[in-house]
Amino acid sequence: xxxxxxxxxHLKDVDLTDEKIGEIRDVLYSFAEDxxxxxxxxxxxxxxxxxxxxx
Amino acid sequence: MKKKINETKPIALIYCRxxxxxxxxxxxxxxxxxxxxxxxxxxxGMQADRVFRDEISGKGEYLLRPGVVELFKYxxxxxxxxxxxxxxxxxxxxxxxxxxxxxKSALKNRGIDLICPNFQFSDTPEGELIETLMAAQHQxxxxxxxxQVCQKMRARLELGYWTFNSEVPGYIRKNLPxxxxxxxxxxxxxxxxxxxxxxxxxxxxxxxxxxxxxxQRKDYLAENKQKRVYxxxxxxxLERAPMYAGLIEYPDWDVDRxxxxxxxxxxxxxxxxxxxxxxxxxxxxxxxxxxxxxPLRPYVACAGCGKKLTASWTRGRGxxxxxxxxxxxxxxxxxxxxxxxxxxxxxxxxxxxxxTLKPNEGLANLTKAILNDLYDKKHTEFKDSTKTRDREVKRxxxxxxxxxxxxVNTKNEIMAERYETEASKLISQLKALTTEQPERDQFDVxxxxxxxxxxxxxxxxxxxxxxxxxxxxGLVIKLVFNGDPVYDKIHGFGxxxxxxxxxxxxxxxxxxxxxxxxxxxxxxxxxIR
Numbered sequence: 096x097x098x099x100x101x102x103x104x105h106l107k108d109v110d111l112t113d114e115k116i117g118e119i120r121d122v123l124y125s126f127a128e129d130x131x132x133x134x135x136x137x138x139x140x141x142x143x144x145x146x147x148x149x150x
Numbered sequence: 151m152k153k154k155i156n157e158t159k160p161i162a163l164i165y166c167r168x169x170x171x172x173x174x175x176x177x178x179x180x181x182x183x184x185x186x187x188x189x190x191x192x193x194x195g196m197q198a199d200r201v202f203r204d205e206i207s208g209k210g211e212y213l214l215r216p217g218v219v220e221l222f223k224y225x226x227x228x229x230x231x232x233x234x235x236x237x238x239x240x241x242x243x244x245x246x247x248x249x250x251x252x253x254k255s256a257l258k259n260r261g262i263d264l265i266c267p268n269f270q271f272s273d274t275p276e277g278e279l280i281e282t283l284m285a286a287q288h289q290x291x292x293x294x295x296x297x298q299v300c301q302k303m304r305a306r307l308e309l310g311y312w313t314f315n316s317e318v319p320g321y322i323r324k325n326l327p328x329x330x331x332x333x334x335x336x337x338x339x340x341x342x343x344x345x346x347x348x349x350x351x352x353x354x355x356x357x358x359x360x361x362x363x364x365x366q367r368k369d370y371l372a373e374n375k376q377k378r379v380y381x382x383x384x385x386x387x388l389e390r391a392p393m394y395a396g397l398i399e400y401p402d403w404d405v406d407r408x409x410x411x412x413x414x415x416x417x418x419x420x421x422x423x424x425x426x427x428x429x430x431x432x433x434x435x436x437x438x439x440x441x442x443x444x445p446l447r448p449y450v451a452c453a454g455c456g457k458k459l460t461a462s463w464t465r466g467r468g469x470x471x472x473x474x475x476x477x478x479x480x481x482x483x484x485x486x487x488x489x490x491x492x493x494x495x496x497x498x499x500x501x502x503x504x505x506t507l508k509p510n511e512g513l514a515n516l517t518k519a520i521l522n523d524l525y526d527k528k529h530t531e532f533k534d535s536t537k538t539r540d541r542e543v544k545r546x547x548x549x550x551x552x553x554x555x556x557x558v559n560t561k562n563e564i565m566a567e568r569y570e571t572e573a574s575k576l577i578s579q580l581k582a583l584t585t586e587q588p589e590r591d592q593f594d595v596x597x598x599x600x601x602x603x604x605x606x607x608x609x610x611x612x613x614x615x616x617x618x619x620x621x622x623x624g625l626v627i628k629l630v631f632n633g634d635p636v637y638d639k640i641h642g643f644g645x646x647x648x649x650x651x652x653x654x655x656x657x658x659x660x661x662x663x664x665x666x667x668x669x670x671x672x673x674x675x676x677x678i679r
Contacts, residue, residue: 096380096382097519105515106512107512107515118650118651120520121359121380122629122651123520127517127524130600131601134597
């Protein structure tokens with residue numbers, strides 16, 4: 096996972112606390128992982144709850 | 151230009167090092183080492199100018215020791231002064247032969263002589279031989295000691311005791327009468343972890359992000375004086391699920407999973423559910439109330455009471471059906487209870503909100519960096535998943551062969567039919583498995599496609615919402631909102647529920663959004679490692 100400092104470099108001149116940058120990083124990681132898993136592991140993302148089997 | 155050579159008496163610098171807390175407390179402590187060095191200097195008529203100390207070993211890299219770095223800085227700052235470096239024992243100098251001679255050479259290159267009270271350095275071949283043997287002996291002792299410690303720790307693990315010093319959230323170390331220790335539950339963290347893992351297992355928390363939000367609400371890190379719970383902490387919590395189920399395992403030392411001596415926080419059933427959920431991410435999982443007619447139904451909550459809205463087609467007076475969203479709560483409980491919201495209005499409000507979201511270059515760059523960072527992780531997961539699949543394919547092929555042979559060889563028709571049915575089932579499983587995921591050589595292509603989709607959603611969430619599948623719409627919601635969006639029948643969607651990343655979108659504006667979009671997507675493929 097990228098460090099807060101690395102994230103700051105990419106975000107450039109954004110004036111945010113480390114905590115906020117950490118939150119943004121988490122949202123983006125979580126989102127990116129879901130999309131990647133969908134493509135790489137053929138199924139789809141878990142959106143909520145129950146599994147759809149062969150429907 | 152000739153260097154100015156100082157012919158005066160050299161200045162002594164003391165170097166001391168311990169590599170563990172135990173050494174620091176016992177006879178090898180830094181103070182004891184310094185004392186012996188000072189005594190020796192006194193005996194040879196010298197005095198110490200400065201002392202450099204290290205409390206870590208540097209793990210074979212002397213330049214990782216802060217005291218050594220400080221020493222070299224000092225030496226380089228005074229290039230024309232004549233120094234000697236004294237250390238208590240040859241074993242304090244370096245932990246192996248290679249490091250010993252590298253460190254010595256770095257000092258010699260600066261014109262520094264070495265002094266050791268219990269060793270006489272000599273540049274003769276015999277002196278070098280003895281020095282090499284001594285360094286090798288210290289290396290042997292160090293490695294042997296390390297091996298013995300590892301063996302003892304491994305034996306302890308095999309007996310079901312956790313042996314590492316690092317903190318395990320939810321547990322504290324409890325001393326045992328035999329001088330050893332065991333993990334014991336520590337409240338309130340143990341209960342919070344239990345609820346988090348059980349929630350993840352039961353789908354109360356569907357994603358890691360939901361667990362993260364739960365831990366945040368529970369002030370999980372209050373004891374650590376930290377406010378924010380990062381996603382990596384949730385990952386570690388899930389990785390430790392076997393330990394929380396009372397088990398011990400340590401694959402790096404070939405210690406298989408076994409019952410531990412510590413008290414479990416979650417049940418084995420919960421552990422199984424957590425592991426199944428983590429492994430089954432490849433499967434399509436979707437809410438039962440998903441419906442193309444009402445794509446927002448699984449997500450949108452009522453602003454009056456917080457309950458999720460429902461949606462349906464309602465028959466009007468003329469017999470025609472009209473689509474509505476509504477809050478099903480009683481009107482006494484919720485001001486919007488039982489009041490219908492036209493599908494068109496609610497979805498239009500939502501699309502208008504999406505329309506206002508424009509990307510920012512910094513955020514796009516960060517996302518790209520995150521995708522790059524995820525490449526290795528996903529590649530490893532992909533390889534592991536492929537290996538598991540290959541093993542399963544092999545097993546199924548063997549089983550199919552076995553069933554077919556039995557069907558051919560049996561003279562009993564009923565049995566033959568059963569074998570054939572079983573073989574058919576196995577063939578179906580095999581077929582599903584072999585078409586399930588991309589082949590190895592497709593990894594980069596699939597990864598690239600996925601990255602493009604990430605950037606597409608990021609750069610134009612509205613477009614993805616309009617054209618995407620229900621799953622893709624779910625991804626848009628996940629990116630845009632911090633949890634479920636809340637809708638007010640009068641005021642529409644607020645901005646308070648927008649995720650922090652999206653807030654950053656808004657605050658910067660859309661001055662160069664198109665440049666970002668095109669630039670990133672076009673260059674993506676060429677940047678895949």
